[in-house]
Amino acid sequence: MTRLVGYTRQLAPELGPAADVEALTTAGAVRVFVDDETADPRRRPALTDCLAFLQPGDVLVVPSAVHLSHAVTHFATTVTALETRGVAFRSLTEPAFCTGDEHAVDPAQVLAAVEGLRRRLVSLRTRAGMASAAAAGKRPGRPTVMTPEKVAMAVELRNLDRPITHIARVLGVSANSVQRALAPLPRHPDSTS
Structure with a gap:
């Protein structure tokens, strides 16, 4: 008799496994x-x-x-090893990955499903890396060109009523960088522009 055995893993802290366990049980899994x-x-x-x-x-x-x-190669190796042992594989959301006699699939669907898997895995790794960086107090992304010294100089020049484009040329940065750096800072009370 064929048994359906379920497996899932929690992909992110905010995504609990309860819904997955319910879906697998509803699909007929005798154990998850x-x-x-x-x-x-x-x-x-x-x-x-x-x-x-x-x-x-x-x-x-x-x-x-x-x-x-966690990787496309791991997926392929695992499913191949299961097939060698006489165990079929079924994905509830990706029919192209299902194995067994009753699952004949178009190779184009399999390739599309593999590419979708690769993209989702990259997305998960990126989000995990960003969460790890945030937990370590690091801001992910490209570092700012506006050092504290350049911000101080920009504030001083702006308080002298210099235009943003002039400040950007003097500092050797883009006007957008100057605007972003000055946006959260209050203007000098005497300046009007």
Whole structure:
């Protein structure tokens, strides 16, 4: 008899796994393995337990391929290893990835699904990196060209009623950079422009 076994992982702190577990149970999973977001994507204990639990004839069911793998190569390796063991794979949201006798798919759909998986994984890694940088007190993105010394000089020149374009030329930066740096600062009470 074919058993459906579910697996999911929490992709972000704000995305709890409850909805995924419900979807997998509704799809017929007899057991659902869950890794929380603190698990290292490369060493997930629930995924290891899930893969060990699967037997020939079973079907591994996931909400989407991004829940199973942290990289496209990991996904391909995992699904190939499952197929070798006689275990089918099913994604609730990506039919192109489903394996088994009843799932004949157009190769173009598979390639499109792989590209979608790659983009979602890149997005997840980017968001995780930005959250990590913010937690470390770093501001992600390109550093500003306006050093504290340049901001002080811009304030001084602006208080002398110099136009933004003139200040930008003197400092060797763009007018937009000067405007952004001066925007949060109050103007000198004597200046009118």
